[in-house]
Amino acid sequence: MQAEIISIGDELLIGQVVNTNASWMAQQLNLIGISVFQITAIGDTTEHILQALQEAESRSNLILLTGGLGPTSDDITKPALCEYFNSKLIVDESVAKHLTDLLQKRGIRAMERNLKQAEVPDNCKVIHNPVGTAPGMWFEKNDKVFVSLPGVPYEMETIMNIAIIPLVKEFFKTPTIVHKTIQTFGIPESMLADKLISWEKQLPDDLKLAYLPSPEGIRLRLSIKGENKDDLEKLIDHQVNELNKIIPADIFGYDKQSLQEVIGIILKKGNKTLSTAESCTGGLIAKLITEIPGSSNYFTGSVVAYSNKIKEDVLKVNPENIKNYGAVSQQVVEEMVKGALHLFGTDYAIATSGIAGPDGGTEDKPVGTVWIAVGSAERIIAKRYVFGNLRDINIRRSSSTALNMLRRFIEGTL
Amino acid sequence: MQAEIISIGDELLIGQVVNTNASWMAQQLNLIGISVFQITAIGDTTEHILQALQEAESRSNLILLTGGLGPTSDDITKPALCEYFNSKLIVDESVAKHLTDLLQKRGIRAMERNLKQAEVPDNCKVIHNPVGTAPGMWFEKNDKVFVSLPGVPYEMETIMNIAIIPLVKEFFKTPTIVHKTIQTFGIPESMLADKLISWEKQLPDDLKLAYLPSPEGIRLRLSIKGENKDDLEKLIDHQVNELNKIIPADIFGYDKQSLQEVIGIILKKGNKTLSTAESCTGGLIAKLITEIPGSSNYFTGSVVAYSNKIKEDVLKVNPENIKNYGAVSQQVVEEMVKGALHLFGTDYAIATSGIAGPDGGTEDKPVGTVWIAVGSAERIIAKRYVFGNLRDINIRRSSSTALNMLRRFIEGTL
Numbered sequence: 001m002q003a004e005i006i007s008i009g010d011e012l013l014i015g016q017v018v019n020t021n022a023s024w025m026a027q028q029l030n031l032i033g034i035s036v037f038q039i040t041a042i043g044d045t046t047e048h049i050l051q052a053l054q055e056a057e058s059r060s061n062l063i064l065l066t067g068g069l070g071p072t073s074d075d076i077t078k079p080a081l082c083e084y085f086n087s088k089l090i091v092d093e094s095v096a097k098h099l100t101d102l103l104q105k106r107g108i109r110a111m112e113r114n115l116k117q118a119e120v121p122d123n124c125k126v127i128h129n130p131v132g133t134a135p136g137m138w139f140e141k142n143d144k145v146f147v148s149l150p151g152v153p154y155e156m157e158t159i160m161n162i163a164i165i166p167l168v169k170e171f172f173k174t175p176t177i178v179h180k181t182i183q184t185f186g187i188p189e190s191m192l193a194d195k196l197i198s199w200e201k202q203l204p205d206d207l208k209l210a211y212l213p214s215p216e217g218i219r220l221r222l223s224i225k226g227e228n229k230d231d232l233e234k235l236i237d238h239q240v241n242e243l244n245k246i247i248p249a250d251i252f253g254y255d256k257q258s259l260q261e262v263i264g265i266i267l268k269k270g271n272k273t274l275s276t277a278e279s280c281t282g283g284l285i286a287k288l289i290t291e292i293p294g295s296s297n298y299f300t301g302s303v304v305a306y307s308n309k310i311k312e313d314v315l316k317v318n319p320e321n322i323k324n325y326g327a328v329s330q331q332v333v334e335e336m337v338k339g340a341l342h343l344f345g346t347d348y349a350i351a352t353s354g355i356a357g358p359d360g361g362t363e364d365k366p367v368g369t370v371w372i373a374v375g376s377a378e379r380i381i382a383k384r385y386v387f388g389n390l391r392d393i394n395i396r397r398s399s400s401t402a403l404n405m406l407r408r409f410i411e412g413t414l
Numbered sequence: 415m416q417a418e419i420i421s422i423g424d425e426l427l428i429g430q431v432v433n434t435n436a437s438w439m440a441q442q443l444n445l446i447g448i449s450v451f452q453i454t455a456i457g458d459t460t461e462h463i464l465q466a467l468q469e470a471e472s473r474s475n476l477i478l479l480t481g482g483l484g485p486t487s488d489d490i491t492k493p494a495l496c497e498y499f500n501s502k503l504i505v506d507e508s509v510a511k512h513l514t515d516l517l518q519k520r521g522i523r524a525m526e527r528n529l530k531q532a533e534v535p536d537n538c539k540v541i542h543n544p545v546g547t548a549p550g551m552w553f554e555k556n557d558k559v560f561v562s563l564p565g566v567p568y569e570m571e572t573i574m575n576i577a578i579i580p581l582v583k584e585f586f587k588t589p590t591i592v593h594k595t596i597q598t599f600g601i602p603e604s605m606l607a608d609k610l611i612s613w614e615k616q617l618p619d620d621l622k623l624a625y626l627p628s629p630e631g632i633r634l635r636l637s638i639k640g641e642n643k644d645d646l647e648k649l650i651d652h653q654v655n656e657l658n659k660i661i662p663a664d665i666f667g668y669d670k671q672s673l674q675e676v677i678g679i680i681l682k683k684g685n686k687t688l689s690t691a692e693s694c695t696g697g698l699i700a701k702l703i704t705e706i707p708g709s710s711n712y713f714t715g716s717v718v719a720y721s722n723k724i725k726e727d728v729l730k731v732n733p734e735n736i737k738n739y740g741a742v743s744q745q746v747v748e749e750m751v752k753g754a755l756h757l758f759g760t761d762y763a764i765a766t767s768g769i770a771g772p773d774g775g776t777e778d779k780p781v782g783t784v785w786i787a788v789g790s791a792e793r794i795i796a797k798r799y800v801f802g803n804l805r806d807i808n809i810r811r812s813s814s815t816a817l818n819m820l821r822r823f824i825e826g827t828l
Contacts, residue, residue: 013450015441016626020432022455027429036427038462039455041436048452055469212430276718282704283697286718290696293772293805301724304690304700304716306709310758314715314728344724358707391707 001172002037003029004056008049008067008077009151012041021066021153028160032169033177033225034062044068049080053146061144062168067151069117069134078121081148085139087123091115095126095135102133124148131158138167145171175225178232180240183257184250185217185404192218192247199246203239216259216400217252249413252404259403260288260295266410267298267348274406275344276302277315277336279327280354280370284399300344305336315339328353328365330382333373337380348410350374350402354385356394370398374409381405381414415586416451417443418470422463422481422491423565426455435480435567442574446583447591447639448476458482463494467560475558476582481565483531483548492535495562499553501537505529509540509549516547538562541577545569550577559585589639592646594654597671598664599631599818606632606661613660617653630673630814631666663827666818673817674702674709680824681712681762688820689758690716691729691750693741694768694784698813714758719750729753742767742779744796747787751794762824764788764816771805784812788823795819795828 005025011017022039029036037060042048049068056063068077082088096118103114117133120126127136127147132155139146147164149156168174184192189211200209206226212219222239226232244251253262267274276285286302289295303314308327311317316339321331336351354370361367367389373382385401387394408414419439425431433455440450451474456462463482470477482491496502510532517524531547534540541550541561546569553560561578563570582588598606603625614623620640626633636653640646658665667676681688690699700716703709717728722741725731730753735745750765768784775781781803787796799815801808822828 012437012453013440014444015437015439015450018432018434018437019453023426023429023432025429026427030428036429037457039426039433041453043451278697282709283692283700283716283718286697286720287695287701287809290718290720290770290809291806295696296720299720301720301728302697302716302718303728304697304704304718306700306704306713306715310715314717314757343728356704392705395701395704 001034001062001174002060003034003062003064004037004060005039006049006052006056006063006065007039007041007151008044008065009041010043012067013043021151021156024153024157025064025066025160028165029062029064029168031177031179032165033174034168034172044076046076046080046083049077050084053080053084057141057144057146062172063144063146064164065146065148066156069148069150077148078119081124081137081139081146082121085121085123085141087121089119090122091118092120092126092135093118094128095120098128098135099133127159127163129155129159130162131155136163138164176227176229176232177223177225178229178236179221179223180236181212181255182220182222182240182243182251183217183253183255184220184247185252185259186401187218187247187250189213189218192220192250195246196243199239199242204235207235207239217404249408249411252407258288258291259400259407260292263289263403263407264292264295264298266407268294270410272348272410273298273300273344273346274348274350275300275340275346276402277340277349277351278302278304279306279311279336279352280356281352281395281399281402282306282356284395285350285352285402288399288403300346303340303343311336311339315343326365328355328369328371330371330373330384333371333382334375334380337373337375341375341377348374348376348406350406352398352402354394354398356398357389357391368394370394370401372398372402372405374402374406374414376409381409415448415476415588416474417448417476417478418451418474419453420463420466420470420477420479421453421455421565422458422479423455424457426481427457435565435570438567438571439478439480439574442579443476443478443582445591445593446579447588448582448586458490460490460494460497463491464498467494467498471555471558471560476586477558477560478578479560479562480570483562483564491562492533495538495551495553495560496535499535499537499555501535503533504536505532506534506540506549507532508542509534512542512549513547541573543569543573544576545572552578552581554585590641590643590646591637591639592643592650593635593637594650595626595669596634596636596654596657596665597631597667597669598634598661599666599673600815601632601661601664603627603632606634606664609660610657613653613656618649621649621653631818663822663825666821672702672705673814673821674706677703677817677821678706678709678712680821682708684824686762686824687712687714687758687760688762688764689714689754689760690816691754691763691765692716692718693720693725693750693766694770695766695809695813695816696720696770698809699764699766699816702813702817714760717754717757725750725753729757740779742769742783742785744785744787744798747785747796748789748794751787751789755789755791762788762790762820764820766812766816768799768808768812770808770812771803782808784808784815786812786816786819788816788820788828790823795823 125138134150136159137148210221305311317335340349357367368387539552548564550573551562719725731749754763771781782801
């Protein structure tokens, strides 16, 4: 049992659009235990679509197509599908009604080319698209399944989630699979692997572990196949508990949680507030925190103190300290935390000061040197990091490291 | 003459990695006038590599492969290439020396699996990799060319830029192509197309125009093929001048320039300084400005005033105005600009206040309502926008719109 993905669209072949649809679909298929054998991106031509379908059918059991279903004339996927399956286009009444309703809502009168979207090959099962005009289509042929989906990512993802994944699970009788992702931050992959050697050894054979490194830390994904969902979840939860005993402070969250989301949860729970005083991160920490809906409940604000004068005037950093130790120093970030706590009246504050690059490095403080401090009225902790040479990476790593320091500060593990 | 791209790696098929390499390569090939017929992502198996090579060779003249060249054991591209070309692996002395030198610099002693990277099929031209350990490889077979490149994006891009693109141009005697991208902001695609009707009509037949929409505005790309580069550039420059007469204020830059880069150039040139006072954008404007190296020369800092209290205490917004008009109002953003100008002592300031969502909307001020103001000591201009329902998009559009307002304010076209 394996699947293939065929992505249709000239925009992919001129490099205008990155094929994020294919990797998203591949992820979803892998999560239900179906491996993807090949991903093929092709142009908007009948001949090429037919050839790709034929090749995919010769190799795989499930073929997912995206793209080529829009209302413009260069979309030729549906006629190509008719040719492939020896079927013909008919108007689907439910799609036609959905289309007219949708366009009416937007105050648009349906044009002929819009109504062409209601035409589907007469051998397919029509899959309702609740968030757009082009329906999904499900074809069966000799125990093989072909699915055609619109190329708009949001529409494709919605139809996959609500209809295609359940239908595929049923049709191919895929086993129950339970996954759990454990998110860690600040521990290098090799060190993490070392710490987990004996835990990994005792894992049941059918429990699979994957290391997924990302700029926001290393994620550990546990997966297990079986029959009974509750049993599988119990088994995984037990192993997550064991893991928590080994690396309690390194784990910051589960599944898709981000550091800023976890910090929001912790602050809300404790009814605490936060502010930031940022130099080298230039506002990115505030930007990450305010990505989270409802962050105004615990985030008061930030001073991006890019110039020394602002560090002195607004955050009340002692000019003598800047003169004696430099703006990138323990003394200065600690005073920046104090300044933010005072100015914003918050329970916690984060401060950063560093040399993001490409210029400004010295022998003592090379490009990538960053001081980060977190603290409260009672206590301030500052740490020095040396990241790398790339400005962008230095800013991002400083920001996520600062968020993780705050998390551990509040949890008492810093 | 057409090309294909084969991307090798299980990480693509489980959806862990998005195939940005393929779209980048497709872009570069299209820029030199070579169209891409198919992009195929396959797993790390000899059989699949051989099959993909065969299929690609039957259709196209240039086949680019990426991935499968790392030092780990699951990389099997080179033996597969040997099998395909009926050649054998030999140690390339120049690669071996480069490898040993590079590892030595990093303080690592070369291991056997590292030195395996110095092995190449004996029928290829070795392409030096100045930024990594795995070399590129160039194969010729019956007037067709196969190129194998490492999968690390930075390494692949470097080798493509310095070696493969020039070699491909020479081998396939591609025509000279000149491109120029004109960046616009704030004008919808349909309105832009309306304004440009007569200009488009008078364009020479061989001058191609493409509309490239993106969240940061619509880019217009002019391309022309020919013999003499200077003549082609003159022709394009003339048309860009004409375009500038029609939409002078909508054009903010050329080729890969970002709004924040253009603003940096304008501020540096005029020896002016900037600060921001951000509410709904939560620091993103400051983050964008400080992405640019050297921004500390003109950017002083920002107050992210997420709470009303901070708007009042730090930016000296009149509490009466917040009470009477709400935090999302013309009065408040104008006072925020004044507050930033005063606090930071800058020539210009930007302020934002809006309802990013998902909550907080009212009938008068639905989610997506944003007030943006830009100004100097002499003058402040504020505008009201209503973007959409998505928090993330609202924050991004508010930020880029604010940057564009500042650009037009300084240029005197707002």
